[in-house]
Amino acid sequence: MLKAEVQPVLGMMSGTSFDGVDAAMLDTDGEQIAGFGPTAFRPYTEDERAVLRAAMGRWPGEAGVEAAAEIIETAHAEVMARFETAALAGFHGQTLAHDPGGRGTHQAGSGAVLALVSGVPVVWDFRTSDVKLGGQGAPLAPFYHFALARHIGADAPLAFLNLGGVGNLTWVDPRKTRPDEEDALLALDTGPANAPLDDLCHARLGIARDEGGALAARGAVDADVVAAFLQEPFFFRMPPKSLDRGFADMQARVAHLADADALATLTECAASAVSEALGFCPIPPERVLVCGGGRHNAHLMAAIAAHLPCPVLPVEAVGLDGDMIEAQAFAYLAMRVARGLPTSCPSTTGVAASVGGGQISAP
Numbered sequence: 437m438l439k440a441e442v443q444p445v446l447g448m449m450s451g452t453s454f455d456g457v458d459a460a461m462l463d464t465d466g467e468q469i470a471g472f473g474p475t476a477f478r479p480y481t482e483d484e485r486a487v488l489r490a491a492m493g494r495w496p497g498e499a500g501v502e503a504a505a506e507i508i509e510t511a512h513a514e515v516m517a518r519f520e521t522a523a524l525a526g527f528h529g530q531t532l533a534h535d536p537g538g539r540g541t542h543q544a545g546s547g548a549v550l551a552l553v554s555g556v557p558v559v560w561d562f563r564t565s566d567v568k569l570g571g572q573g574a575p576l577a578p579f580y581h582f583a584l585a586r587h588i589g590a591d592a593p594l595a596f597l598n599l600g601g602v603g604n605l606t607w608v609d610p611r612k613t614r615p616d617e618e619d620a621l622l623a624l625d626t627g628p629a630n631a632p633l634d635d636l637c638h639a640r641l642g643i644a645r646d647e648g649g650a651l652a653a654r655g656a657v658d659a660d661v662v663a664a665f666l667q668e669p670f671f672f673r674m675p676p677k678s679l680d681r682g683f684a685d686m687q688a689r690v691a692h693l694a695d696a697d698a699l700a701t702l703t704e705c706a707a708s709a710v711s712e713a714l715g716f717c718p719i720p721p722e723r724v725l726v727c728g729g730g731r732h733n734a735h736l737m738a739a740i741a742a743h744l745p746c747p748v749l750p751v752e753a754v755g756l757d758g759d760m761i762e763a764q765a766f767a768y769l770a771m772r773v774a775r776g777l778p779t780s781c782p783s784t785t786g787v788a789a790s791v792g793g794g795q796i797s798a799p
Contacts, residue, residue: 442470445521447767448512450530451510454485456508460763466771469587475760478515491532495542508545516554517684527560541573548772548797555799560769562793572678578623578784580765581606584614585704588754595721601631602679607717616781616790623784624675627709630730632686632702648701650659655700661689665705671712676786705737723747727758
């Protein structure tokens with residue numbers, strides 16, 4: 437177990453978009469943020485993406501998983517070689533399958549291999565302990581969001597909204613002293629965010645995304661589709677809650693609409709879902725700080741702002757890097773694991789009690 441002192445920690449994250457590996461250095465003792473260090477991005481090649489996509493939904497020992505793990509380990513080892521000052525590294529791995537309450541959770545890639553190759557202690561397998569104790573195993577960033585709220589000097593409840601393929605919201609009361617203190621945090625997935633928009637662009641238009649939401653801004657919203665979407669049972673479940681594989685039918689819901697109208701309607705669905713999630717917050721947040729790729733979609737940001745009674749701002753407005761928060765989070769969590777501190781609690785994942793996930797592999 438490490439001493440309670442600030443150290444340079446490397447965090448690495450590879451998301452389900454399969455774009456590549458984000459890496460960021462963070463100076464932290466696992467409680468406070470002392471400073472932000474350099475960052476890096478290692479993109480996956482098209483061939484690597486094809487192998488990773490083919491392994492999605494598969495569990496250890498199944499076809500394609502070993503090849504996917506080798507790609508994950510190689511890419512992360514290349515990134516680690518760029519950071520010579522790290523005293524510790526947090527390695528999330530690549531989520532291929534996630535079934536809390538069932539088979540568990542599977543992140544491909546071995547932290548033991550990375551520790552051997554890099555010569556740096558590696559903390560990994562962050563989610564398994566939480567799932568074994570009845571938690572969703574997600575989200576894990578809320579404890580870091582708590583530290584960020586205190587770092588920027590927030591003195592009233594606020595929310596962090598991550599707009600990835602799925603949206604997730606963390607409500608934070610920075611007046612509390614610990615993230616696992618009662619009423620310090622509440623976390624939940626909001627619903628589909630970028631994924632349906634990007635899927636439609638790929639399937640119908642052969643492009644990666646609707647840049648800035650320009651096409652959606654020219655479309656008309658189908659209010660009936662949005663109303664039916666908001667009647668899904670997910671929106672009535674109490675948090676914490678995670679979306680897992682839900683809402684796979686979003687393309688079918690807008691199949692009858694022209695491209696611009698379909699994108700406008702999917703955008704409104706995502707914004708309405710955020711509004712519904714905010715209704716679960718114990719105290720309305722004074723502002724919502726947005727990270728993740730969706731913050732670059734001006735039309736989506738405007739749609740969310742139109743629903744909420746508080747400012748909606750990209751995290752850059754308070755001096756943070758919205759592309760690297762998840763990587764930084766796993767640096768922060770790695771230090772907490774190394775110090776024996778909890779990384780999730782009942783209000784973030786629904787786990788039975790505060791729990792510290794992760795295992796540590798020495799070089």
